[in-house]
Amino acid sequence: MRLQNRTILITAAGQGIGRASAIACAREGARVIATDVNAGTIGTLGAEVPGIETAVLDVRDDGQVRALAARLPALDGLFNCAGFVHHGTVMEISDADWDFSVDLNVTSMFRMIRAFLPGMLDRARETGDASILNMASMASSIKGFPNRCVYGTTKAAVIGLTKSVAADFVKQGLRCNALCPGTVDTPSLRGRIAQAADPVAAEKDFIARQPMGRLATVEDITPLVVFLLSAESRFVTGQASLVDGGVTI
Template identity: 70%
Template sequence: MRLQGKSILITAAGQGIGRASALACVREGAQVIATDIDATLLESLASEAQGLATRVLDVRDGAAVAALAATLPALDGLFNCAGHVHDGSILDCDEAAWDFSVDLNVKGAYRMARAFLPGMLEKMARTGGSGSVVNMASMASSVKGFPRRFVYGTTKAAVIGMTKAIAADFARQGLRCNALCPGTVDTPSLRQRIASAADPIQAQKDFIARQPMGRLATVDDITPQLVYLLSDESRFVTGQAILVDGGVSI
């Protein structure tokens, strides 16, 4: 059990990568607190994993994030998975769309890290252990530009910058912070984007065509890297943008 005894909180755990990550961490022995804005999705998740704790949480609500941090024991790991993919160029991104994506994709991770880091650092100092924060970024970021991913790519580039800054500030205290950068993953979010396209069949073909491996990633392609980054196996890895993109960035 690679995460035995570790307490790990995951945001956006109701579906997609977040859900798969919560289940993978439970299988590896972690005590998982799964959060999501959707209570129904959390109920479904809890039915699949005995002992998994769930909390309804909107990471855009700073007071709610702070209140949750005050009620939970100190964490060993935090996976900031919550995010939104806006479709469009800068000309399609008005200030409301910009503000929403920045608030969720960047400030959501900032709020969570700022609220939970003090407890993590205190626990590490007291026990001599280590801690890990993993932020969800993307290959669409400072790594590579993609059409119609203007504000998404901008926010994920910011997440990578934030990750490196946190890593630099706390490396000597034993805290690791890394960014996970997936390729195109077959999730409910992607399926919604495909369904909303003018030609869904062509949209799916286009998503697959940009993957050198010739297929979309599955959530099970992503979760092993997440487990590694949260485990002690990655004890000398910090400040990195870890690509799991099927070769897109080559």
Template identity: 70%
Template structure:
């Protein structure tokens, strides 16, 4: 199996892309440490013998450090946690901006700072380790209306990814960014429900996808598994688009 014998940590694994990725990595043979700030959301993963669940707030540097000290060295890290702020720069308060930056970017810095030493030790032993950071097609790749904080912070994720990749390319530690299109997740459903006209909001999200549908989480998980596996051992520093053709 693609991830046989590997230990993979995933943040925001309680639902959506994170939960689907945890299951897919476990099915591919990995031991998965699935984390989420909401411990209750992790309940659905606990029946899988290859998945261990841990509560983790990725905005808490102390909690991250304690978890890193308690776990074996990782083979892979998927930084999946994030938040979508809706609005233009005129709608963006300082608190909104600070929260988006902290969760979408600084949390990844904290996670990498804590876990890269162990990833490097594993890379020295096995010849391969990987980090995958959640970015978006709404980033330096493409701009979207009402996504100022989200687009800016997801662009920063791509820059962070390339910097980490460049720093450790000679040490067999790869770092890539995943850039999805519009994915049907609980987060998206929440944004649709909060719209003035939810039916039209859903139509608008679908309309921007040339394939004529939203992505589902299983459209993304094969790429997640690939980028965490040795099958992508010559791929690093890339913003990998899985967007249904939006950015053709």
């Protein structure tokens, strides 16, 4: 069991990559705290998979974040998965769109790391390793994509935050990495496709930009999540790890 005796918290665990990661980590022996802003989406997780506990958490609410950190044991792993994909150029972003995306995609990770880091450093002193994983994207400082202005900006900031935390705490046994997926077939993606003027064409466009000729599945992503949250990656920190099907070759 690759995550035996490790306590891992995952945000946005109600669906998509977050949910699949919670299940994958639990199956590898972790005690998983699966959180989401929507109680309905995480309500059945604990009953479905042994080792998963659930908690409602709005990562945009600093009071909620601090309260959860105060009542939970120190974490061995934290996966900041919550985020939002805004569609549009710089000319199509309202101030409200910008503020929401920055708050959810970047500031929420800052809140989570700040609240849980002291306990994680304690665990790192005890075990020699603790790991933070932040959800970034290939659409970031790695590569620009049309109509992803605020999304790409925020995900570039996530990579910067990741490297900063990694550099500050590398000598204390705390690692921090960023996960940079390609286009993944999730409920979020399906929602964006459905909202397109021509959903059939939109799906074909998403597939066409993947050199492997298909969308990623969540099962394509979770092995790297498990690896980066486990002691197997104990010599890996400050990295933006791509799982993009060859888009950025």
